[in-house]
Amino acid sequence: MTANPFHLxxxxxxxxxxxxxxxxxxxxxxxxxxxxxxxxxxxxxxxxCFDYLLIEDSIYVGxxxxxxxxxxxxxxxxxxxxxxSVVATLLAASTRxxxxxxxxxxxxxxxxxxxxxxxxLDQISGGRAGWxxxxxxxxxxxxxxxxxxxxxxxxxxxMAEEYIDIVKGLWGSWEPGAFLDDRENGVLIxxxxxxxxxxxxxxxxxxxPLNSGPCPQGQPVIAQAGGSKSGRKIAATHADTIVAAxxxxxxxxxxxxxxxxxxxxxxxxxxxxxxxxxLSPIVAETEEQAKxxxxxxxxxxxxxxxxxxxxxxxxxxxxxxxxxxxxxVSQLTLTTNGHQSSLSQFLTRAGDKPLRxxxxxxxxxxxxxxxxxxxxxxxxQMDEIMQEVGGDGFLIALPDVSRRSVxxxxxGLVPVLQRRGLTRAAYTHQHLRDTLTEF
Numbered sequence: 001m002t003a004n005p006f007h008l009x010x011x012x013x014x015x016x017x018x019x020x021x022x023x024x025x026x027x028x029x030x031x032x033x034x035x036x037x038x039x040x041x042x043x044x045x046x047x048x049c050f051d052y053l054l055i056e057d058s059i060y061v062g063x064x065x066x067x068x069x070x071x072x073x074x075x076x077x078x079x080x081x082x083x084x085s086v087v088a089t090l091l092a093a094s095t096r097x098x099x100x101x102x103x104x105x106x107x108x109x110x111x112x113x114x115x116x117x118x119x120x121l122d123q124i125s126g127g128r129a130g131w132x133x134x135x136x137x138x139x140x141x142x143x144x145x146x147x148x149x150x151x152x153x154x155x156x157x158x159m160a161e162e163y164i165d166i167v168k169g170l171w172g173s174w175e176p177g178a179f180l181d182d183r184e185n186g187v188l189i190x191x192x193x194x195x196x197x198x199x200x201x202x203x204x205x206x207x208x209p210l211n212s213g214p215c216p217q218g219q220p221v222i223a224q225a226g227g228s229k230s231g232r233k234i235a236a237t238h239a240d241t242i243v244a245a246x247x248x249x250x251x252x253x254x255x256x257x258x259x260x261x262x263x264x265x266x267x268x269x270x271x272x273x274x275x276x277x278x279l280s281p282i283v284a285e286t287e288e289q290a291k292x293x294x295x296x297x298x299x300x301x302x303x304x305x306x307x308x309x310x311x312x313x314x315x316x317x318x319x320x321x322x323x324x325x326x327x328x329v330s331q332l333t334l335t336t337n338g339h340q341s342s343l344s345q346f347l348t349r350a351g352d353k354p355l356r357x358x359x360x361x362x363x364x365x366x367x368x369x370x371x372x373x374x375x376x377x378x379x380x381q382m383d384e385i386m387q388e389v390g391g392d393g394f395l396i397a398l399p400d401v402s403r404r405s406v407x408x409x410x411x412g413l414v415p416v417l418q419r420r421g422l423t424r425a426a427y428t429h430q431h432l433r434d435t436l437t438e439f
Contacts (some may be wrong), residue, residue: 005439006386007393008414008423009051009099009276011243012041012401013078022400032080038087039094041406048410049424051274051435052099053091054132054223054243054395055084059108060140064319065310075307078314085117092125099432101130101223106156106163108136108145112206114163115170118220119212127216127431130241131167132223133234135160137338138317153337157230162201164222164238169197171219173209217431226259227341236262236273241436243395245278245367247345252277252368252389274436276395278367281378283408294372297399298364305356308363316343325356367397379416386422 028037042053061079062072072079084102092100100121104114114131122129135156136142139149150156178193197208225243226235235242236259246255260270282297284290301308309320317338329350336343349365350358366372371381382394398405418425429435 004386004391005422005424006382006391007051007274007276007436007439008048008417009241009393009395010041010045010053011056011278011395011397012038012053013056013397022402028402035087035090037401037403038091040403041401042091042095042098042100044406044410046095046098048414049418049427050098051393052101052128052130052221052241052432054101054130055088055091055103056132057081057084057103057105057134058138058141058314059105060138060144062310062314063140064138064313064317065306066321067319071307071310072314075310077307077311085121088121088129089124092121092128095128096126097128097427097430097435099128099130099221099435100125101132101221101432103132103134105134105136105141106160107142107147107150110206111163111166111204112170112208112210115167115210116212118167119171119210119215122215122217122220123213127433129215129217130221130223130432132225132243133160133164133238134225137315139337150337153228153340154230157234159203160234161237162199162204164234165201166197166199166204166206168219168238169199170206170208170210171215173197174214176214176218178214217433219433221432221436225341227339227344231341232259232262235259236268237266239273240433241274241276243278244275245341245345247349247368249369249385249388252385256390256392272437274392276393277389278397279369279371279382279394280366280397280399281371281382281409281413282366283373283375283378283413285374287373287377290372290374294364294370298360301360301364305359309359312342312346312359312363315339316346318343320355323355325359326354328352329355329358375412375416378413379420379422382417383420383422 045053058078058081061069062077063069065071088100088102118129118131136150142150173195175193178190180187180190194209197206199206221240222238223241223243224235224239226232244255246252256275259275263270263273282290282293284293313320317336330352334343346362349362369385371378396409417423429438
C-alpha cells in the first residue's frame, strides 16, 4: 500500500426495492422478499475488501407529500423496509470478513435490547458487528410506538448520551476472562467478572448485566452521522466511524478537522475514529458514457421531481408539495425537527436558485462531491479528494442498487484503487474495529 490508503464502506438504504422502476434492476418488484440481492451485494463487497456495510433504516411509511402516503407507496419510496437486525444476521452468516452495521434507533429500541442485539451479532459474526446510532427524525415513526411526536432535536441527543452510556456499560458488564469453560472444576463463567451497571438516568435506566455474554470485540463499533452541532459532539465522544455528507472538498476537510479536534479535546485519539464521506460515483467504460449517465441522472430527477422532492421531504420531515417551484430558496422559510444537517446542506447548496433548479441539482449530486468518469479517472479523483481532505475514506451510496450498479464499483472501480495501493486488497484482521484502525 502507499502511504495514504483510505477506507471504503457501503451505505445501503434499508429498502430492498429502492431501485424499483430503474433499468437493469431485474424483478425487484416481484422478488423483493428474497435475500438474494442483499447476499450478492455483501459477497461482492467482501471480494472488494470493503470495511463494512451500513444498513440504513426508518420505521414508518412516509406521508409528507400532500399529507398522503400515496406517492410513497406507488413509487416504493423507502417502503417496504425490513427489520435491519434480521437482515444483518443473514448477511453476517453470508460473509467472513466484512463488517455488518445495522441501524437501531434510540426511540424504538430500549438500550438493553440494542446492546443485546449487537452483542449477539458480534458473537455470531466473530467480531464484525457495529451499531449505527440514530435518534429518529419523523413524528410518524414516534406515533408507531405510541408517542405523539419525537422530542426536540437537541433533547434527542441529550437522551442519546444516556442511551449510549447504558449500551457501552452493558457491553462492559462482562470483564475479559469471564468465560472460563473450566470443565475440571465445573465452572463455565466466573461470577466475580460479571456485573450489574445499575444505571438510572433522566431518560433511561437499566440494571444489567447483559445476559447475552461478552462481545468478541469487547466493545462493538459505533457508527453515527454527526452533522449538526449536537450530532458532532456525540460523534466525537462515542463514534468509531462517522457517516459524513458536507458539501464540497473544503467543507469535508473542515468537518474532519473539527471532529478530530473535538476528539483530541476529549482525550480520544483522533485516529481511532474514521470519518467516511458519502459518495455516489458514476463509473462507466468511457468518459462519454459516464457523462451521459450523469446527464441522465439530472433528466430523471427533472422528470420525476415530485417523487424526488417527496424523498427529500421524507428525510427532512418536511412536506414541500405546496411550495411554488419558481420561488428562490432563499425566500423560503424551511425549518425542521428532523435531519437538520440534511436541510442545512440543501439550503447552502441552493442559495438563491429557484426551488425547482435547486432540488434537481441537489438530488442529482454525488452527495459530498460529484465524481464521474472511467475507473481510472474516478480513482484519481477520489485520491485527490482524500489528499486534500486528509482522510479517512468513502461510504458508497448508490441511488439504485442493482447487481449491475454494484459491479461498476466492486468489479470496475475497486480493482483500480487496489492496484494503486489506495484501498486494501486483502483483509488482515478478523474484527471490524481492527480493520478500521489498520491505517
